[in-house]
Amino acid sequence: MVAGDVSADAMTASALSDPTDGSSEPWLRRVAAADPLFDPVGGFARVDTYAAPILFADSARAGAVSLSLSTRIAAADMRSGGCRAARQAVIVGGTAAVPAAAESELVALGFAEVFRVAGAETPDGAGPFGVSTVRGLPLGAGAYATTLSMSPVYRHSSTGGVSEAGAVPLGVCLPRASYANARWLVAETGADTSGLAALGLSEAGWYLADGDGVVRSTATGTPSCLDVDVPAAAPLVARAVSSVGRTTRSLLVAAEPQRRMSLWGPVRARFAQASGVRSDRPLDVGVSTWEFATGAAGGSARLVGEQAAVAATKLTAALRRRPPTDEGLVRAAVFAAEWSVRTERGRPTGTAQGEARFAAGQWELRGASVLRGGTWASSLLGMPGRAADTEVGDSAAAAGVPAGSEVQLFPAVEPLRAGTADGYGAGGFTATLTVNGQDNLDDIIRWQPEAVINTRSLVSPAGGDS
Incomplete structure (x- = not known):
């Protein structure tokens, strides 16, 4: 009943x-x-x-x-x-x-x-x-929403298709081991509205092998995204439900385009400063690092409805390959990164972390990106802080990265600073690293960050609230 x-x-x-x-x-x-x-x-x-x-x-x-x-x-x-x-x-x-x-x-x-x-x-x-959604557990550590395709590292619940006019296609993405006790994942436009999508996670195979068919973990959940078409100007509310009816605190996402940071497309860079394990050896255990910089990059960046030409970009990334588990399971390679985009309006900066796969001479990096700061962001959004409180709980402003934390997935490299505040919002991060030699210096990368802005309010350029 x-x-x-x-x-x-x-x-x-x-x-x-x-x-x-x-x-x-x-x-x-x-x-x-x-x-x-x-x-x-x-x-x-x-x-x-x-x-x-x-x-x-x-x-x-x-x-x-x-x-x-x-x-x-x-x-x-x-x-x-x-x-x-x-x-x-x-x-x-x-x-x-x-x-x-x-x-x-x-x-x-x-x-x-x-x-x-x-x-x-x-x-x-x-x-x-x-049930108190505010007091409940959050929807998976690191859950985020994105318009980017997270394949092949993440599986998607659908392969796309024709959306309703004006609808915003979003993926609600959950990293590995972030929903171990969930039976259902539900997406709605509000806590008391009809659902947009619902997925039985066991039936969908989310607890079995990864999207590429390789078993890298057992019974804790694989990297996966629930695909949803969100009606224009409507929020997205997502939560997990256990087999005994308990629900997580909801992830609230402002889906409209004016609440987003994005680039015109992937940034292409090569000739990095690099060190560590050779990138053409995916089975070698260890860490590889790169620093890619571009000048006169071209293209544009968008932040909460404003657009500015991109003058330069920088990406620092570290990739770790790990040994198999004691049970003999393949362990996913993981990465951490810092990025910045210099524009005529300022320099948005952020961090990213996630998993990587190697196939056909390329590393595919997919994970969560967090918009951390920059003068452009602060002029429009004020100082970064925690997400707005809502009747359905806290939004995932920092994609599960605690305030003041370091994005440090491994001790072998210098920690990448995530900042001292929660940030402005989270979204997807994609990168394709093409291996071109034995010393990592001439590897080529195409990378793209995104963030859905979930801060309490927008600040107009004149300094007032909007």
């Missing part, structure tokens, strides 16, 4: 219903019982959810204090009419979603045990399922 005022609640409830009769069944807390002596209230038990139907109840968020007549009739039919074997009922949501009186009403209708799935509630009952 679930409240009927939020469509995503039904998705959570459906995650509990087992159509295969093959699960080990959820371990749930009992809140009411016909015989408390044998089925003590407050105790836990496994609940058989095979082919469990879903009933909708009037929501306590809308003022309901008990079950409606139609819900009671349907529940009574389940117990004594069409499904005589139904002895247990599961309420999905706290008392801020499904009224507390529903527990005793279900017992009175003949159910022997009633269980409730809920998280910690806020004082005002905010959040879907009566």
